[in-house]
Amino acid sequence: MLWESSVLLQLALSGLLAGALYALLACGLNLVFGVMGVINLAHGELMIAGAFLSWLAYRYIDLHPLVVLPLVMGLLYGFGVLLQRWLIERLTGRDELTSLLVTYGLSILLMNLGLLLFSADFRSVPVLQGGFYLSSLDLVISKPRAVAGAISLALTLGIFGFLRYHRMGKAIRAVSEQPEVAMICGIDVAKVRQMTFGIAAAMAGAAGVLLSILYSFSPETGGEFLLKCFAVLVIGGMGNFLGALLGGLLLGLVEAFVGGFFNVQWAEAVAYLLLVLVLLLRPGGLLGQRHAVF
Amino acid sequence: MAEPSILEIQGLRRDFGGVQALGGVDLQVRRGKITGLIGPNGSGKTTLFQAVSGMDREATGRIYFDGHSILGLRPSRIVALGLGRTFQLSRVLPGLTVLENLLVASRPDDSEAEDRAHNLLRQVHLERQVHVLGKALSYGQQKLVEFLRVLMRSPKLILLDEPAAGVNPTLRRTLWELVRQLQEQGTSLMLIEHHMEVIADLCDEVYVLNEGRIIARGTFSEVREDPQVFAAYFGHRNRTAS
Numbered sequence: 001m002l003w004e005s006s007v008l009l010q011l012a013l014s015g016l017l018a019g020a021l022y023a024l025l026a027c028g029l030n031l032v033f034g035v036m037g038v039i040n041l042a043h044g045e046l047m048i049a050g051a052f053l054s055w056l057a058y059r060y061i062d063l064h065p066l067v068v069l070p071l072v073m074g075l076l077y078g079f080g081v082l083l084q085r086w087l088i089e090r091l092t093g094r095d096e097l098t099s100l101l102v103t104y105g106l107s108i109l110l111m112n113l114g115l116l117l118f119s120a121d122f123r124s125v126p127v128l129q130g131g132f133y134l135s136s137l138d139l140v141i142s143k144p145r146a147v148a149g150a151i152s153l154a155l156t157l158g159i160f161g162f163l164r165y166h167r168m169g170k171a172i173r174a175v176s177e178q179p180e181v182a183m184i185c186g187i188d189v190a191k192v193r194q195m196t197f198g199i200a201a202a203m204a205g206a207a208g209v210l211l212s213i214l215y216s217f218s219p220e221t222g223g224e225f226l227l228k229c230f231a232v233l234v235i236g237g238m239g240n241f242l243g244a245l246l247g248g249l250l251l252g253l254v255e256a257f258v259g260g261f262f263n264v265q266w267a268e269a270v271a272y273l274l275l276v277l278v279l280l281l282r283p284g285g286l287l288g289q290r291h292a293v294f
Numbered sequence: 295m296a297e298p299s300i301l302e303i304q305g306l307r308r309d310f311g312g313v314q315a316l317g318g319v320d321l322q323v324r325r326g327k328i329t330g331l332i333g334p335n336g337s338g339k340t341t342l343f344q345a346v347s348g349m350d351r352e353a354t355g356r357i358y359f360d361g362h363s364i365l366g367l368r369p370s371r372i373v374a375l376g377l378g379r380t381f382q383l384s385r386v387l388p389g390l391t392v393l394e395n396l397l398v399a400s401r402p403d404d405s406e407a408e409d410r411a412h413n414l415l416r417q418v419h420l421e422r423q424v425h426v427l428g429k430a431l432s433y434g435q436q437k438l439v440e441f442l443r444v445l446m447r448s449p450k451l452i453l454l455d456e457p458a459a460g461v462n463p464t465l466r467r468t469l470w471e472l473v474r475q476l477q478e479q480g481t482s483l484m485l486i487e488h489h490m491e492v493i494a495d496l497c498d499e500v501y502v503l504n505e506g507r508i509i510a511r512g513t514f515s516e517v518r519e520d521p522q523v524f525a526a527y528f529g530h531r532n533r534t535a536s
């Protein structure tokens with residue numbers, strides 16, 4: 001009995017930690033959707049960009065990913081701002097198909113750029129080894145997983161707090177709800193959109209750095225994660241920030257349990273199973289489908 | 295000394311496809327005064343506000359606000375120069391609380407925004423709704439919150455587009471008191487309103503718009519006597535004054 005409950009606890013904890021990474025990635029995707037109405041199909045490639053930056057820094061200048069993390073976030077923030085200013089801003093008010101096509105094109109472009117620069121080989125950044133022993137619970141959590149999960153969760157909650165309480169966060173919510181009202185409140189809507197895309201890109205970049213210490217990755221890994229993000233968004237509710245956070249954690253949990261009790265192949269498929277289930281039972285997502293709820 | 299008009303509009307035009315919504319409007323709003331803008335439905339009143347506030351940047355002509363040429367500027371720039379406006383149909387931010395609705399409209403450097411918001415809410419007896427979401431308010435309360443939102447930056451000129459429409463008599467009285475008080479503090483206002491007794495009571499000067507043109511200008515009693523105004527309101531079939 002004791003043995004069983006400790007296994008359950010082990011699975012739950014590692015599932016939540018893995019889910020936190022999904023949450024970090026999905027919340028950024030959801031933020032862009034909530035504010036701009038654009039589904040950014042290149043979000044996965046932004047993550048992979050973060051992962052390769054982490055790998056480059058580790059390989060060539062021997063920098064630890066956790067040191068590189070803030071730099072990567074800054075870089076991707078800047079890249080996101082420029083992308084929004086030059087590309088995505090032109091898509092606001094256009095139909096969804098146009099924005100899907102454009103971000104799909106961007107995704108293909110970035111992925112091929114990655115293949116060109118780094119080939120299709122898998123890389124990893126093996127900096128953290130072993131595990132933490134939690135004596136009070138009598139279980140061991142792998143170090144990379146614990147560190148990546150904790151940072152993901154902290155970042156996601158930090159962004160959530162920023163959106164909820166910071167002045168700029170309120171401005172972002174105002175723009176997502178009613179851009180015209182935001183304008184007349186004196187908010188520079190174009191700037192706010194740039195900032196939003198920048199934040200989302202920085203979150204993707206951070207997810208990439210954390211991914212690099214957890215798993216091996218190639219330029220083609222972005223697509224897989226994007227698909228899982230979609231599952232998370234549908235599960236939690238499109239445009240719903242908290243929904244994406246909970247959806248991500250839930251997906252991590254379910255994958256861990258399915259992987260633990262059945263096998264890893266099943267765990268890989270379970271995201272889509274969950275997606276179909278939610279679509280059948282609660283098409284609006286678990287927390288409801290609303291436009292930009294933060 | 296600043297010029298006597300806070301807002302000066304010259305030859306303002308706006309077409310929607312074939313429809314001429316504004317056909318060359320000239321208009322001045324004097325500093326510290328309440329200027330009424332009346333006219334039948336569809337005469338172009340809201341379109342004029344859209345152009346002045348920068349929400350509609352397709353209009354042509356000239357607009358000077360407090361000495362600045364503002365036609366073509368982004369709304370956020372115009373607001374920063376000291377203009378505020380409300381919308382005809384209330385536009386409270388539904389997912390933000392009442393307090394957040396006000397704070398989001400404050401000046402970035404305003405360290406007393408929160409106090410100011412609380413004071414404003416107290417003035418209109420909404421202090422108990424501070425943390426209520428915008429969408430949970432009654433329509434009348436929403437219009438009031440929208441008005442307070444404008445006041446967060448203490449604008450020099452406020453454009454009010456039918457602020458009392460759909461508001462119950464009690465809240466309406468609060469609203470007009472607030473307008474009066476603002477004027478006493480030196481704020482200039484421009485008011486679109488269908489109730490003629492309100493116009494008569496509040497406005498120092500009135501412009502009458504009909505089919506995109508100014509057909510009369512003066513005090514309320516002057517424009518009321520104008521035969522063209524009478525014709526605009528009652529002379530056509532299928533047109534009403536409300």
Ligand SMILES: Nc1ncnc2c1ncn2[C@@H]1O[C@H](COP(=O)(O)OP(=O)(O)O)[C@@H](O)[C@H]1O
Nearest residue numbers: 310313315333334335336337338339340341342
């Ligand atoms: N966005 C728009 N697209 C097309 N026509 C419009 C638009 N806005 C206003 N109009 C037209 O312009 C005219 C003036 O409208 P409006 O300014 O709303 O009148 P008012 O506020 O005086 O009732 C009307 O004929 C209206 O149909």
Ligand SMILES: [Mg+2]
Nearest residue numbers: 339340341382
């Ligand atoms: Mg109107």
